Amino acid sequence: MEQIFQILGFFLIVLTLLMQWEIYVNRVILLFSISSFIVALFLVLLGTSKPGEGTLLFVLAGLTVFTRGLIIPIIMNRALHSLYKKPWRVREDKPAMGVGGSILVSLALILGGYFIYQNSLYEVLKIKSGSVPFALFLQASLLIISRKNAYIQMMGFLVMENAVVMLSGWVFSGLPFIVEAGAILDLLGLVVVSSLIIRVREGAIMQEGDIYEKELRG
Amino acid sequence: MQENIHLLPLLCSFTGALLCLLPVRSFDKIISVIASLAAFGSVIFLLTKENIVTDTYYIDGLSKLLLLTIALLYLATVLYSLAYLKHILNPLFKNKLYYFLLNLFATSMFFSVSMDNIGLIWVGIEATTVTSALLVATENDQVTVESAWRYVIIVSTGLVISLIATTFIYGASGTLSMHELMLHHPNNRVFLLGILLGLIGFGTKAGIFPMHTWLPDVHGKAPAPVSAIFSGVLLPVALYAMARLIQIHNLPVVKIFCVTLGILTVGVAALMMTVQNNYKRMFAYSSMENMGMVLIGFALGKYGLLGSVVIIISHGLAKSSAFYLTGNILSVYHSTALHDVHGVLKKMPATGFTIFLASMAVTGAPPFAVFAGELFILKEFVHQYNWWLALLIICFLAIAFIAVNVRTGRMVFSGNPPDNNRVFRSETWVPVINLILSALVILLIPYIEKLLANLIGS
Numbered sequence: 096m097e098q099i100f101q102i103l104g105f106f107l108i109v110l111t112l113l114m115q116w117e118i119y120v121n122r123v124i125l126l127f128s129i130s131s132f133i134v135a136l137f138l139v140l141l142g143t144s145k146p147g148e149g150t151l152l153f154v155l156a157g158l159t160v161f162t163r164g165l166i167i168p169i170i171m172n173r174a175l176h177s178l179y180k181k182p183w184r185v186r187e188d189k190p191a192m193g194v195g196g197s198i199l200v201s202l203a204l205i206l207g208g209y210f211i212y213q214n215s216l217y218e219v220l221k222i223k224s225g226s227v228p229f230a231l232f233l234q235a236s237l238l239i240i241s242r243k244n245a246y247i248q249m250m251g252f253l254v255m256e257n258a259v260v261m262l263s264g265w266v267f268s269g270l271p272f273i274v275e276a277g278a279i280l281d282l283l284g285l286v287v288v289s290s291l292i293i294r295v296r297e298g299a300i301m302q303e304g305d306i307y308e309k310e311l312r313g
Numbered sequence: 314m315q316e317n318i319h320l321l322p323l324l325c326s327f328t329g330a331l332l333c334l335l336p337v338r339s340f341d342k343i344i345s346v347i348a349s350l351a352a353f354g355s356v357i358f359l360l361t362k363e364n365i366v367t368d369t370y371y372i373d374g375l376s377k378l379l380l381l382t383i384a385l386l387y388l389a390t391v392l393y394s395l396a397y398l399k400h401i402l403n404p405l406f407k408n409k410l411y412y413f414l415l416n417l418f419a420t421s422m423f424f425s426v427s428m429d430n431i432g433l434i435w436v437g438i439e440a441t442t443v444t445s446a447l448l449v450a451t452e453n454d455q456v457t458v459e460s461a462w463r464y465v466i467i468v469s470t471g472l473v474i475s476l477i478a479t480t481f482i483y484g485a486s487g488t489l490s491m492h493e494l495m496l497h498h499p500n501n502r503v504f505l506l507g508i509l510l511g512l513i514g515f516g517t518k519a520g521i522f523p524m525h526t527w528l529p530d531v532h533g534k535a536p537a538p539v540s541a542i543f544s545g546v547l548l549p550v551a552l553y554a555m556a557r558l559i560q561i562h563n564l565p566v567v568k569i570f571c572v573t574l575g576i577l578t579v580g581v582a583a584l585m586m587t588v589q590n591n592y593k594r595m596f597a598y599s600s601m602e603n604m605g606m607v608l609i610g611f612a613l614g615k616y617g618l619l620g621s622v623v624i625i626i627s628h629g630l631a632k633s634s635a636f637y638l639t640g641n642i643l644s645v646y647h648s649t650a651l652h653d654v655h656g657v658l659k660k661m662p663a664t665g666f667t668i669f670l671a672s673m674a675v676t677g678a679p680p681f682a683v684f685a686g687e688l689f690i691l692k693e694f695v696h697q698y699n700w701w702l703a704l705l706i707i708c709f710l711a712i713a714f715i716a717v718n719v720r721t722g723r724m725v726f727s728g729n730p731p732d733n734n735r736v737f738r739s740e741t742w743v744p745v746i747n748l749i750l751s752a753l754v755i756l757l758i759p760y761i762e763k764l765l766a767n768l769i770g771s
Contacts, residue, residue: 219503232477239470248466255473259480267484274432274489278476281436284443285469292450292461295405299455311460311530 096144097224100265103137104227106130107261108205111234111254115197118186120246121175124168127250131163134257141264151272152264158279159260167253167286171246174290178297187244197241204233220266228262231255245293249286256282318362319370321355322384323423330416333409341412342395348416349388352423356384364767366492371429371557374764378622379426379546379553382629385750386545387419389743393637394538396740400644401536405453418444418542422550431489431511432479434554438518439472441547449535460527460534467527471517474510475554481507494561508562509570515558518551520601521608522578529585532597533649537640540593544600544636545629552604552625556611556618560768563614571612572698576706578605583709586716591649593639595720596632599675602713603628603683609706610690613697615769619762620689623754626761627682630751631674634744638668641741642724646731651720655728663741665725671748672721676714682754 110130114123135156142152175182192200212226235258238251256278263270270278329348333341359380364373372380394415398408421444425437442465450461483489485504498504517524528548532540559567582602589595603624610621639649641664646654658665674681687710695703762769 215506216503219501232473236470239466245462245466252466252469252473255470256476259473259476262477263480263484267480270432270480270483271430271489274430274436274479277433277436278439281439281443284440285446285465288443288446289462289465292446292458292465295450295453296455296458296462299458303455311456311463311533 096140099140100137101224101227103133103140104224104231104261104265106133107231107257108227108234111231111238112198112201114247114250114254115201115234115238115241116194118188118190119183120185120187120244121172121183123247123250124171124175127253128164128168130254130257131159131167134260135159135164137261138264141269148269152269155269155272155275158276162279162283163253163257166283170286170290171249174294175246178294178301185246187242187247189243191241191243197237200237200241201234204237205230208233222266225266228258228266231258231261245289245296249289249293253282253286316365316367316370319359319365319372319427321359322352322380323420323427325349325352325355326387326416326419326423330413330420333413333416341409345391345412345416346395349384349391349419352419353384353388356380367429368490369429370427371491372427373767374761375553375556375622375768376426377764378626378761379549380423382549382626383419383422383426383546385747386542386629386633387415387422389633389637389747390538390542391415393541393640393740393743397536397538397637397640397644400640401452403453405447405450405458411448411451414444414448415542418448420444422546425550426553429491431482431491431494431554431557433489434557435472435475435479438475438515438551438554439469441550442468442472442518445539445543445547448539449531451536451539452534457534460530464527464531467524468518471514471524473514474517475514478507478509478511478514481510491557491561498561505562505564505566508558508567511558512555512567512571512574515551515554516574516608519548519555519608520578520604521555521574522581522601522605525578525581525601528601529594529597532600532636533591533594537636537638537643540597540639541633541636544597545633548600548604549607549625549629552607552611552621555608556621559611559614568612572609572694575605575607575609575612576702576709578602578608579706579709579713580605583713583716586713589716589720590651592642592651592654592720592724593636593649595651595717596635596639596672596675599672599713599717600628600632602709603632603675606687606690606706606710609694610686613690613693615693616689617693619758619765619769620686620693622686622761622765623682623689623758624686626757627686627751627754628675630747630754631671631681631683634747634751635668635671635675637740637744637747638664638671642668651724654724656730657725660730661741663745667741667745667748669718669721669725671744671751672717674748674751676717677710678714678718680755681752682758685755685758 138156142149208230235254421440520528607621610617
């Protein structure tokens with residue numbers, strides 16, 4: 096089972112790398128949706144390997160598919176459709192980092208996550224691939240920092256949340272169900288509120304250009 | 314069953330939120346006033362009850378005092394909003410939604426300071442982001458919406474760090490119950506890392522350096538009542554979570570970590586105040602400075618903790634008063650730039666006089682209780698560390714005091730007001746009452762000490 100988890104973790108890292116290199120917003124949303132399905136699959140497999148906690152993990156997997164895999168991407172896509180005539184052409188025009196730079200930084204973060212984990216937590220946890228969630232977390236941080244497009248930044252934040260689900264399930268045997276459920280509810284609320292704010296923000300930028308920098312300095 | 318009485322404040326505000334959605338004209342305002350009054354009344358009632366620690370609730374003196382501060386500022390903010398919202402020309406949404414979110418925001422804060430489970434405290438604090446993000450964007454211009462977005466993305470990212478911390482704590486100890494963790498917890502690297510990450514994560518929400526960058530943006534652009542409730546209680550609620558983590562794992566390394574973060578926060582805030590041209594951002598940095606002091610006090614414990622709680626209550630009341638009054642000033646001068654605002658005392662005597670006193674109060678001028686709180690913290694600091702570092706903190710506090718009061722004094726006393734007849738029907742009585750209450754906090758110190766007796770060991 097450990098090897099299957101490693102393969103799923105590898106897929107998640109690859110998907111996040113693809114998000115890092117992608118400039119079209121709707122494709123980033125699609126990649127996030129796929130990665131959420133992988134997280135749900137991971138939870139199902141985890142449930143089958145832990146008979147005592149199986150039911151709760153299956154429910155959690157269902158919630159993950161429903162909220163992260165379906166509802167959140169639908170909300171984000173709707174927000175895109177309501178704002179742009181051709182939502183499939185919405186892209187990050189000037190990412191802070193080019194593709195070459197982001198490949199290098201992403202690889203450096205994966206290695207960094209691995210070394211930090213090996214030299215700090217591995218001694219206690221004894222899980223060989225425990226660095227995967229940390230690498231995912233660092234990748235997601237890069238996505239938030241290196242992009243200006245609010246939709247992509249939001250996706251970065253959601254990938255971080257997926258990394259936490261991986262971390263809690265794989266490395267630490269999960270959080271209490273009430274906390275996981277609360278976190279999912281919060282996440283859903285946050286996405287709804289964020290999509291409203293993003294819509295107003297992007298609309299204002301389209302009309303007036305970026306005029307906020309001066310007032311929010313210092 | 315008896316223990317569920319502690320849900321009263323939360324139920325009052327939650328019911329208020331739901332009733333706000335009813336399609337009856339002005340019902341949202343009336344219901345919000347009633348809900349906030351009922352919540353305040355129920356908190357006063359809870360103050361007379363014994364502390365309670367169960368698998369669901371953890372309500373001791375610290376929680377009670379936080380509940381009281383939240384209830385007071387919730388009521389004051391609802392009352393001030395009644396007049397202030399009329400002056401927002403192009404709101405992002407209807408007043409009904411504003412009051413709905415404000416009531417929910419109070420509910421999430423009541424929830425956060427009542428729970429025993431660290432995971433649920435996290436859920437509550439994350440819920441404060443969900444319920445308050447749109448409140449920040451009420452005034453609906455590009456800069457305001459941008460600040461709301463920065464708030465969402467920075468604070469949520471910080472809170473993911475505290476969710477990871479929660480995972481670490483649960484993974485290492487097998488429980489998230491605070492009272493169980495206070496009795497016994499593992500002493501390994503994973504647990505320690507969980508505590509430290511939790512401090513950074515919740516510190517983001519509390520405006521602690523280096524994750525404070527959202528704070529001046531949001532306080533600078535949010536409507537006055539929202540800035541007031543953010544500064545007065547949202548930041549302390551996040552600090553409450555930090556205080557509990559410190560209480561659980563009170564090792565020297567955790568203490569030093571918090572004291573370092575606290576000193577850096579006070580220092581950065583004080584220096585930033587000296588270069589501010591925007592009075593709302595200046596007051597925002599002042600809140601950051603006070604939160605830095607509160608964190609130092611929580612880390613020191615004993616009388617440092619007493620000082621922190623005194624600052625939370627007194628600062629909350631005085632700073633909310635200052636922020637409400639910035640709303641009055643903004644409505645008349647139509648600018649948040651310091652160089653555009655002169656002669657406030659001539660134009661709006663009550664506003665001018667009260668904001669000057671409020672700025673003195675929040676920067677620690679005697680006889681306001683912030684001064685007493687800072688003295689308690691510094692006394693405990695000298696006792697546990699040394700004079701040199703205490704002197705450094707005093708220098709930062711002095712810089713902040715001069716920066717804020719000189720600028721506020723210039724706004725209030727110097728020059729002549731603009732030659733227009735625009736008079737804002739200001740709600741000056743709410744900030745005045747808050748300021749008076751802030752001054753009276755000093756008389757309540759023995760009572761606060763009594764409530765915190767089990768924490769400060771007296």
